[in-house]
Amino acid sequence: MIVVTGATGTVGSKVVVGLRERGQAVRALVRAGSEGPAEWDEAVERVAADFIDPDSLDMALAGADTVYLLVAVHPEMSAHERNVIDAAVRTGRRPRIVLHAAAGIEYRPEGVRFVGTHVAGLDHLKASGLPWTVLGPNGFYQNFLGMAESVKAGTLAVPGGEAAVSYVDARDVAAAAVEVLATDGHEGAVYTLTGPAGLTHGELAEQLAAVAGRPVSYTALAPEQALAGMLGAGWPAWRAEGMVELYGLYAAGQASAVSSDVEKLTGRRPRSFAEFAAEHADVFRD
Numbered sequence: 001m002i003v004v005t006g007a008t009g010t011v012g013s014k015v016v017v018g019l020r021e022r023g024q025a026v027r028a029l030v031r032a033g034s035e036g037p038a039e040w041d042e043a044v045e046r047v048a049a050d051f052i053d054p055d056s057l058d059m060a061l062a063g064a065d066t067v068y069l070l071v072a073v074h075p076e077m078s079a080h081e082r083n084v085i086d087a088a089v090r091t092g093r094r095p096r097i098v099l100h101a102a103a104g105i106e107y108r109p110e111g112v113r114f115v116g117t118h119v120a121g122l123d124h125l126k127a128s129g130l131p132w133t134v135l136g137p138n139g140f141y142q143n144f145l146g147m148a149e150s151v152k153a154g155t156l157a158v159p160g161g162e163a164a165v166s167y168v169d170a171r172d173v174a175a176a177a178v179e180v181l182a183t184d185g186h187e188g189a190v191y192t193l194t195g196p197a198g199l200t201h202g203e204l205a206e207q208l209a210a211v212a213g214r215p216v217s218y219t220a221l222a223p224e225q226a227l228a229g230m231l232g233a234g235w236p237a238w239r240a241e242g243m244v245e246l247y248g249l250y251a252a253g254q255a256s257a258v259s260s261d262v263e264k265l266t267g268r269r270p271r272s273f274a275e276f277a278a279e280h281a282d283v284f285r286d
């Protein structure tokens with residue numbers, strides 16, 4: 001039995017579908033009142049649980065052989081990861097934990113909370129004695145869907161500096177996760193999941209312009225300018241500060257490396273940003 005947490009989200013929902021396509025027994029952790037996405041088949045066992053409720057996690061993980069551990073970005077996300085790991089230990093079955101973390105986890109960057117929280121989770125996982133595997137995806141192409149209004153107005157404005165970033169399609173992240181969850185031999189591995197190329201934000205803007213059918217220029221925001229913009233748009237401070245830290249890592253060129261792990265795991269070249277943009281052209285077109 002494979003238990004999938006974060007199962008209704010961007011990556012988790014696709015992991016559930018992919019595991020069912022492989023004929024795997026899947027239990028999806030959903031929050032109370034949620035039925036999960038319509039594309040899940042009836043054989044997906046739904047269990048209501050919350051990362052902050054240990055009793056519900058005990059029920060969700062009972063009988064698990066493998067756990068896909070994906071928590072949402074949240075100020076308490078480290079505690080959420082710890083709570084799931086502790087519940088896995090309490091099953092007494094030593095389930096394998098596949099921790100969905102973030103690219104860069106292996107070099108432990110200082111002052112980047114969206115990576116640092118996962119570093120803390122991995123340290124807790126290693127101390128638990130459970131068998132583990134880590135997936136470290138780079139930023140998702142899908143994040144650009146949230147910038148569609150700005151792109152339609154002709155601007156991609158982020159504090160990403162001039163360095164390349166090897167963003168990845170969340171569908172390729174899910175496909176790699178399915179392979180790791182459904183097969184053996186991944187204990188102690190850290191897989192870095194990237195797209196097929198590193199592209200600067202200027203190059204990404206050009207590719208968005210090509211599908212939008214209008215010029216899109218990249219504006220490299222200063223970190224404080226970006227923070228003020230996000231706070232002004234109503235972002236919670238913890239999340240806005242975390243985004244600025246992450247873009248700082250990007251701007252320093254620390255997210256530019258291209259990994260072959262998606263292809264090694266799935267047997268397919270990861271989707272390019274141009275393919276993603278073309279598929280979503282209607283979102284970026286005015």
Ligand SMILES: NC(=O)c1ccc[n+]([C@@H]2O[C@H](COP(=O)([O-])OP(=O)(O)OC[C@H]3O[C@@H](n4cnc5c(N)ncnc54)[C@H](OP(=O)(O)O)[C@@H]3O)[C@@H](O)[C@H]2O)c1
Pocket residue numbers: 005006007008009010011012030031034049050051052070071072073100101102103114136137138139140143
């Ligand atoms: N976005 C990126 O570019 C990127 C890149 C690398 C790594 N990551 C990592 O990827 C993860 C986010 O993945 P995602 O984008 O697929 O997530 P997502 O779409 O935000 O989905 C989060 C999932 O967690 C569930 N959830 C939230 N709070 C919960 C709680 N208290 N108890 C139980 N379930 C809860 C949500 O359920 P509901 O549907 O009920 O809310 C949903 O299923 C984060 O760990 C992040 O660090 C993201």
